[in-house]
Structure formats: structure tokens, C-alpha cells
Amino acid sequence: MFDASPQPPIVAAEAAPAASRAARQLLPPGTGPFVGKVAVVTGSESGIGRETARALCQQGAAVVLNGRQPExxxxxxxxxxxxxxxxxxCVADVTDYAACEQLVATAIQAFGQLDILVTNASISQRAYFADMQPEVFRQVLDSNVYGTVYPLKAALPYxxxxxxxxxFISSISALNGMPSGSAYCAGKAAVANLAxxxxxxxxxxxxxxxxxxxxxxxxxxxxxxxxATGEPVPIAHRPPRWQKSQAEVAALILGHIRRRRSRTVLSALGKLIVLVHTYLPRLGDWIVLTTTRRLRHFYE
Known part of the structure; x- marks a missing residue:
């Protein structure tokens, strides 16, 4: 996912100089499930996107990396x-359609085709709705919705x-909402319905x-x-015992792609949210409201 700090303007894509046939010769030896496939992973300069791109490469794919910070x-x-x-x-802001066209063009110029698109890039928030400036809400929502729609629209013919x-990379917070994450939850829920x-x-x-x-x-x-005012701040507290590593998440994303699944919900907590939200929604709301009062550092 993208860092929310100020970013430099878009610059031209940087593609591997090899043509399609030569590029495929660079693939690691072996019979991985993605040998011969070409993937674009948005927001892959760091974090989950980077590790998903790495895992795809390790299993044979050629990958186009993307981010907004050139260095x-x-x-x-x-x-x-x-x-x-x-x-x-390719350096590209995925909320800019022309930049997404250039991102897809990088894949075609470098590797000749496009088989896999992972829309991972987005901005999150740590702010209550009543306090948020409207332009901040829009920025978060745009990054999640248009940051998914624009790369897909550009890639669809290929x-x-x-x-x-x-x-589409969504979040368990989209399954039932989360205080201090209104725009993020709305955007992630939107892409699930889009899919x-x-x-x-x-x-x-x-x-x-x-x-x-x-x-x-x-x-x-x-x-x-x-x-709430658009300043970059650290993410809210998350107990380490609840966290998966980026490599673990990437491995699960690859399993989802390989099996061509419609939906994958990660973690025991995510599966519990689905269960409670489906069958006991009032209990789910009570749990969230209780934790909001007693564990404020979890949200703020």
C-alpha cells in the first residue's frame, strides 16, 4: 500500500529493455504455477504489494512493479x-487514468502480454468521520476506488x-465497518461489490x-x-500476536490467484467477523462499540 506522505509528480515508466521473448528467458528455472505469466501489482514498491510481487516472481511470473516514490x-x-x-x-499514481495506461503499456512493452492484475495500492486513514475534512475523505476513497478502477480499465483489453x-485487495474492515476508518471501509467495500x-x-x-x-x-x-486533516500519521496500534507477516499474506494472495477464487478472507478474526456479521449482526455491533470505549488506542 502506498505511503500517505507527499509524493513527487509522475515520471515516465521505466521498463526492462528486453523484448518479450528475451524477458521470459530471465524467468527463474522450475515449473512454478506462474511461469510464462505476466503480472502488474500496484503499490508494489513496499509492503504487501512488494511481497506479493516477490512471491509471483519466485513462482515464475514476470512482474511490473509500481509505486509513486521513484527512489x-x-x-x-x-x-x-x-x-x-x-x-x-513504472512510477504511476493509480488515481490518474493516463498514468495507469502507461503502467499497462510498460507490461506490454517489456513482456508482450498481461495475465494478472493485483490492485493493492491504496491510502488508509486514522480519523473519525465527524472530524475529517471533506477533501481527506475524498482522497482516501479515491485511492481505494479509482485506484482499483483505473488500472483495471486500462488493463481490461489485454x-x-x-x-x-x-x-482486488480489500480488508476485513470492509466486512462490517470500523470506527475511525469510514472512507477506507467504504472504499474497500465498494471494490468487493465491484468485483x-x-x-x-x-x-x-x-x-x-x-x-x-x-x-x-x-x-x-x-x-x-x-x-482528519490529511497529515501522515502512524497506523493505529495493532497487537503483534494478531498480525501476519507480509510474506504470509502474499502467499495467501497467490493461493487465491492460483485457485481463481471469488473471495478469500484472511485470518481467524476475519472469518469470525463474517460469521458474526452474517448471523449475529447486533452482537457484532455491540462488540465493536464496547472495544471502542475500552480499547480506544486500537482505533485512535
């Missing part, structure tokens, strides 16, 4: 290239050709549309979210 993105690209992975990179796979709609509209294309609702995950130390 961090380039370092990730260099690390992957040093490991022998077939990789290209994914149709390959009967490819699309995975369902697209499965119906585009069933004839053979494209896989799936959603992964991730739970609490270990974050990079510099990870920031937006305050």
Missing part, C-alpha cells in the same frame, strides 16, 4: 533484478486476450475477478495513514 521503487526493482527475476517498473486474473458486478458483466470473457480481504499485517516502519 524506493527503483531500489525494489534493483533488488528483484539482482535475484534474477524478470521485472520492470486481460481479455489472455483470459486473465484480477484480484461481484464484473463477474456477472464479464463472465463471457473468462477473466477471473476476485477479492482478498486482508487482516492485520505487519507494516513497514515508515508506513503512514491520513489524519
Amino acid at each position: 524506493r521503487l527503483e531500489q525494489t526493482r534493483l533488488d528483484f533484478a539482482a535475484a534474477g527475476f524478470a521485472v520492470a517498473s 486481460l481479455t486476450r489472455t483470459r486473465g486474473s484480477v484480484t 461481484h458486478t464484473l463477474r456477472l458483466e464479464l463472465a463471457h470473457t473468462g477473466i477471473h475477478f476476485g477479492v482478498v480481504h486482508i487482516g492485520f499485517t505487519q507494516n513497514d516502519p515508515e508506513k503512514r495513514v491520513l489524519s
